[in-house]
Amino acid sequence: MRPPLLATAALAACLAAVSPAPVFAQAPMRDAPTSFAPLARQLLPAVVNVQTTTTVQARAGRPDAPEVPQAPPGSPFEEFFRDFLERNRPPGGPGGRQGPGGQGGPQQPRRAQSLGSGFIIDAAQGIIVTNNHVIDGADEINVVLTDNTTIKAELVGADQRTDIAVLRIRTDHPLTAVDFGNSDEANVGDWVLAIGNPFGLGGSVTAGIVSARGRDIRQGLYDDFIQTDAAINRGNSGGPLFNLDGKVVGINTAIYSPSGGSIGIGFSIPSNLARNIVAQLRDGGQVRRGWLGVNIQQVTDEIAESLGLRNGARGALVARAQEDGPAAKGGIRNGDVVLRFNNQDVREMRNLPRIVAETAVGTQVPVVVWRDGKEETVTITLGELPPEQQTADARPGQPRPQANQALELSGLGLKVSPITPEARERFSIRPDARGVLVTDVIPNGAAAERDLRPGDLILEVQQERVNTPQEMQARLEALRRQNRATALVLVENAQGRRFVPLRLRGEGRGGSPG
Structure with missing residues (x-):
């Protein structure tokens, strides 16, 4: 059947002429070395073993437990020694001695050893970098070089938050150092x-x-x-x-x-x-970190839609700018989305704490936020992160007069009421709290989907303060008239504050008295 084959070939040629095959640019390849040996020989002298000794108490309830020789953690000898000594433990404890009533004597502290690694970054000063968890709680630290020379080390400083520690050794022994790369x-x-x-x-x-x-x-x-x-x-x-x-x-x-x-x-x-x-x-000997003074949460697609944020979910949503914190003093508000900090993009929530912490204390930095449907830039003077940061208590002003009528909010599966004295006692609400109280959540409703529960307080709807059920109802109706698919509400409970996007369902213009 020659003609069909010719027709097929001709058609293929036409298609190739119309739609040429895509050409992919080939990325330059960096070949692996034939051997890593030359590089390893160069680097090995700068890497050290870090040995620590810690005083620990004998195991509770086992005063007669024999001491296991300190084999390297995880080595086969560790289990061997333990099994051997358990089989050969004398009935009265070490040496067969017994305490009153046949019990072993007082528990004696023992010396426990652990092993880790480190590397020299300054040969002249003997500076070594390792992990904080390698030396944490150690009574004695020793460094072993590649030629098995053992040198006592002192702790210069440690940072638990990033798990980094710096040691110093003092020696006339020649040392080899390595540099940090990018x-x-x-x-x-x-x-x-x-x-x-x-x-x-x-x-x-x-x-x-x-x-x-x-x-x-x-x-x-x-x-x-x-x-x-x-x-x-x-x-x-x-x-x-x-x-x-x-x-x-x-x-x-x-x-x-x-x-x-x-x-x-x-x-x-x-x-x-x-x-x-x-x-x-x-x-x-310690680390000073920049501090912005905000509680933040992830921007979801629904939150981005609620705020009219272009280009999808990004940035860090400010659930709360702590009073008297650098952010609040610089003009950052609750509900702002931080998009850029100090000229660095904030792609998602967890990027912001790291970028802030790496910025020098006292620095004035530009912060780009998304507010009221557009980008705004504010300037913040960065504070210093307290050693043990505590969540600041809210101290809002006096609440507005509240109506006493409870409402079931149409389409949300939610019933709300004012904060009454009885409600404060029932849900352990602090005396100065204000907002609208969630009293009932209908299963499978929009509120239940977002894990709202009785006792939660709704403080804002679409970044506007609400103090009564009627104010909240009016705000939701206004959003429906704008054809908004979701309403962004600020919720407070014992775990703190968070923004929650609620799907607006139903067309009803009001609620029924509860």
């Missing part, structure tokens, strides 16, 4: 080397790639981890993650593992975050 240039797919002290075995080198960036592993407000598949195990904590230029782009800190061993999911603190923390610890 972690922002570490792209997904780049080769990296991890060097450390896994399971107390000594200096070990593993290779892998950057698997992901910006990981939040729920360790704190400043999570921005580099994820790598370079093998990281117990004892690697505090060790460096190197790029192929021999620069430190991360501090190996955590792994995800159901078994305790590496499954190729490790996390490193980016060097650009660590560099500032290390510099402050070296200078003063």
